[in-house]
Amino acid sequence: LKEENASLRSKINKLQIFSETQADKMRKLERKLEENKIKEEKEAQDLEAMVQHVEQNLQLMTKRAVKAENNATKLKQENALLQVQLKNYKTENEALRSGQSASLAVVKQNADIALQNLLTVITNSRSSIKQLVSGAESLQLVADLLKSIDRISEMSEDGQ
Secondary structure, eight states: OOHHHHHHHHHHHHHHHHHHHHHHHHHHHHHHHHHHHHHHHHHHHHHHHHHHHHHHHHHHHHHHHHHHHHHHHHHHHHHHHHHHHHHHHHHHHHHHHHHHOOOOOOOHHHHHHHHHHHHHHHHHHHHHHHHHHHHHHHHHHHHHHHHHHHHHHHHHHHHH
16 A cells, blocks of 8 residues: 555656646746737737838829829810910911011111111210210319329428
8 A cells, every 4th residue: 555655646746747847838838829929919010000101102192193193184284275375376477477568668667767866876975975084084184183282282281
């Protein structure tokens, strides 16, 4: 009975050691499982943030595309308007060219009158410039005289 008791105690000790080993393994696995859960949560948050960033970029690109389309539409409309204006200007230009021969004589006459007036102004301005230069020379002479008077008066004061 003692032998059997000792054998059973030995088995119980082995089972307790095995149970403690299994409990340690279980705790390690639970910690590892918890770490993996935390890691997966962080990865899920990172993925969510990345998805939000991609969505924001898509919205921004969509806005840019809409803006570019609006600009393209405006430019097309402006181009069409300019084409119409160009056509109108060409038509007007052709009309002016056909009537140009009649008005060309008037333009030539006006140019001749303007030339005559310009030549008169040039002649008058030359005489005015000559008078101005002559006046400037006279003023320079007066200034030189005044300087001489100042020197003479200074010398006479020193000489007294």
